[in-house]
Amino acid sequence: MMDMNILVLLKPVPDPEQERDIQIDTGSGRIVREGVKHVIDPESRNALEAALQLAKKPGGEPGFVAALAMAPAQMKDKLTEALAMGADEAYLLSDKAFGGADTYATSYTLAAAVRKIEAEKELQFDLILAGTSSSDGGTSHVAVQTAEWLGRTHISNVCSIELPDSAAGGALIRAVKRSEEVMLTFEGEGPAVIGVTRDINKPRLVTAMGIIKARKKPLTVWNIEDLVIDPDKAGLAGSPTKPGRLFKPETGRTAKEPWETPEEAAAGILEIIREAGI
Amino acid sequence: MDYHFTEEQGLLRDAFAQFAKEEIAPHAAAWDAExxxxxxIVPKLGEMxxxxxxxxxEYGGTGLGHIERCIALEEIARYSAGLAMMVFTHHLGVAAIVDYGTEEQKQKWLPGMCDGSCVCGLAVTEPGGGSDVAGLKTVAVLEDDTWTINGRKCFITNSHCAGVTVVTCRTGEDEKGRPLMSTIAIEAGTEGFKPGREENKLGLRGSFTGELIMDNVKVPAGNTVGAPGKGxxxxxxxxxxxxxxxxxxxxxxxxRACLEDAVAFAKERVLYGKPISKLQAIQFQIAEIRCDYEASRLMLYNAAAMKDEGKVGAEFSMAKYFISEAAVRSAKRLMEIMGGYGFVNEYPAGRYLRDAVGCIPSCGTSEIQKMIVAGETLKKF
Known part of the structure; x- marks a missing residue:
């Protein structure tokens, strides 16, 4: 069986379950991250689970799984969590100079980190996995753009990844992409960048023993000086995207006088649904 | 809601909370009702x-401390206090083996107890009482390196599921005629050792509580946990x-369940055109529950940290007394906030109250805790 080397791009995001606590800074138009609980983006977690399943198949030679994130230093625990899930190493890109990056600058910085990891480890990742779309930004850009910076094949919205001939030592990767009407199957060899969707798997839970094992796994923090990059292409300075007006939609409820009869209620509810355009 | 947990403890709490949400929360009401x-779920608890x-x-455990143990129990009990009772009693028996067991006992029993293939128990209480340990009547006689045990224990958690139970027995008297006790491990299936009546409890349902009957049970002297007479x-x-x-x-x-449910209900329930969380009367109730919760967690995790540092005194008694009464108060407040909804079994407020009341006698009533606290206080101040 082929030993897979897989890198997972992780994104810490504000906990989607605490959406109502998220505030937006009206000046900068950005999410206020201080005081908000962050979690690993749900699709990133699926990507990590896929990597672990592909690289750590029972009975086979264990492959290598690394996790990479660009985030403020206080998000380091999210990479520890990735190590606790089973990743072998983790890398955090953290520097004020990376702050305010749009997907263009983010992917540029991530690609530089990928090159550095590969150079230091003297390997090329067979696969780079990421969530297709994060729960906060939701642009679906980063995996694709990172692949473009690296000059690698990429596919997004992937709901299944298989290694059909790995038992015979082959390197074929089969990915199934979900589109609106059909399922598309792609086959090819790495290196490739794949963006996965939530339905690809059910991520494993972190266990106490996983957390204990994470203590001994390397977690490297790099700042802008550690990467070979053009500082003008990183962070806010390197971000061509300027956010427009960001605001929280009004989700408050109002009381309504009840309808007199079930028939009136049915018609009234239908009218509300129509007005809402649902 | 972070006490001064380390990054690792925070991760652990998140991991246990996620486990509880996925594996316990959806079933907790049914476990209680039935x-x-x-x-x-026990092997999954082992895997976690x-x-x-x-x-x-080295014995298959995780090697963490009592803060982490309390985090796990809090997260389980957030959804099912009954299941938490099973885990806590398991820990109680395991602790006796970890602290006082021989190397052979540890090698033999602890790996299975850690992976969830063997539930442990600890049996002290008898029909005559629980806190009066010196008054226990279960007798063990040592002859030819074999204990013969006779007696009956009651109100024993894990009575009907434990693979190994550490039983406190009277094994002699000292020179002044005072009873000497020993703690002896008995494996399920040992001849003469069987569970008796299973109790139908008001609360903490979803865990076994019942009798253990010992009728000429013979176990090797090697099953003594700790020194004979030091039970x-x-x-x-x-x-x-x-x-x-x-x-x-x-x-x-x-x-915490009371706190979270009170807030969720108060924000959800609309009266007079607005959520009842806007009403001061409701806000006061929520403030009382919050204060009780915050004070309680400070007391508990402070005591657990002291235990991990090996210097705990009456702090656990203070925590047990305060938090058990606070849990009952908070469950009643939740029921008041919820009105009629608090009284119907479709909602868990009634279960919280039954569970909170059920916790008071376990490991010493509030009066016992106050006696311990007063004893230390009168010496210390």
């Missing part, structure tokens, strides 16, 4: 590292430091 003991959370790694201090130490801490953690979980 008094079903979910034995199928909860069954052996404080057991050294009283062993029992008192484990009940006092592991048992009371556990009960306080379970009560804290119930208290």
């Amino acid at each position: 008094d079903h003991v979910p034995m199928d 590292g909860i069954m052996g959370v404080f057991v050294p790694e 009283m201090p062993i029992t008192m130490k484990e009940l006092g430091e592991v048992g009371r801490a556990s009960m306080a953690a379970i009560e804290l979980g119930i208290l």
